[in-house]
Amino acid sequence: MKRIESLQNSLIKNILKLQEKSRERKKQGLFVVEGKREIELARKGSYKIASLLFVNSMIQDEYLDQFDSSELIEITQEIYQKIAYRESTEGVIALVEIKDHQLSNLEFSNNNPLILVAESIEKPGNIGALLRTADAANLDAVIIANPKADLYNPNVVRSSVGCVFTNQIAIGSSEEVINFLQEKGIAIYSATLQNSNEYTEEDYKGATALVVGTEATGLTQVWRDQATQNINIPMEGEIDSMNVSVAAAILLFEAKRQRKN
Structure with missing residues (x-):
């Protein structure tokens, strides 16, 4: 399982880009989803989770067990506070693949x-x-x-x-x-x-x-x-x-x- 501890990490910088810029979302085919309920609804809607970033102290192991270990990335609380979009935090953010809406x-x-x-x-x-x-x-x-x-x-x-x-x-x-x-x-x-x-x-x-x-x-x-x-x-x-x-x-x-x- 990967662990990221630096705010300068390229993935963390990319998440901020994806949150801020529509052209980056379209170019990469990815967007950011925050929160357990929203992530669960994305999975139920057959969206593919590319990566799941989590703060270990805020998430139970049982929740993480439903994801493939290759998708999981542990981050620090400092990083989470930097990339979290909402004030009420649950310690989990996902990178999700965009669907085709033709x-x-x-x-x-x-x-x-x-x-x-x-x-x-x-x-x-x-x-x-x-x-x-x-x-x-x-x-x-x-x-x-x-x-x-x-x-x-x-x-x-x-x-x-x-x-x-x-x-x-x-x-x-x-x-x-x-x-x-x-x-x-x-x-x-x-x-x-x-x-x-x-x-x-x-x-x-x-x-x-x-x-x-x-x-x-x-x-x-x-x-x-x-x-x-x-x-x-x-x-x-x-x-x-x-x-x-x-x-x-x-x-x-x-x-x-x-x-x-």
Whole structure:
């Protein structure tokens, strides 16, 4: 088993790069996961652990027994405090291999999948919240169209509380996603104020994609034009939009409610 005691170690420096720079994550095909729950969810989601760094005094041997010895690297508490992203520490950090998120990799276990499409979401915290909502609704897939933030940004992993690993996720341009949905016979319901019906008026029992955009500008025109139907959530206050994850939750759980009846 390896042991690292120096902050100047090349692996430690590389972990800091991976945490800070999207281009390094993409170049190396690796990202950083911190915490027992998140690491366990990554393993359950069939992500491959490249290395597991741990502080011996903070981790029980029984936890380490589930990993191959070649994956384990002991580090000092000083090093852990340097590379730990969260204040509440558990003494364990993993380097994990990035998955391929092509649309062609999506697999559905039934003929009427329920899918969330999120277009051009910029804030990692909003992406994380959307993934938590998708997990809560047990969706068949989440598709990110025209991505503006790295899926493996530490803030996405953290704010999703590991749901980045529990969802089936695909990424593509809006045009690619629309073509994919139309080829699969999946109805597109775009959340927008323009030319739309109230969301409760539509039937989501068949194969359905619910599409949400940014709070600032909403969905691009292509989603409005190609939708099976545009839908809206009636707003009764002074503003005309709400947090994207809240809007997604309202739409998704209406679809879930209909499918139970």
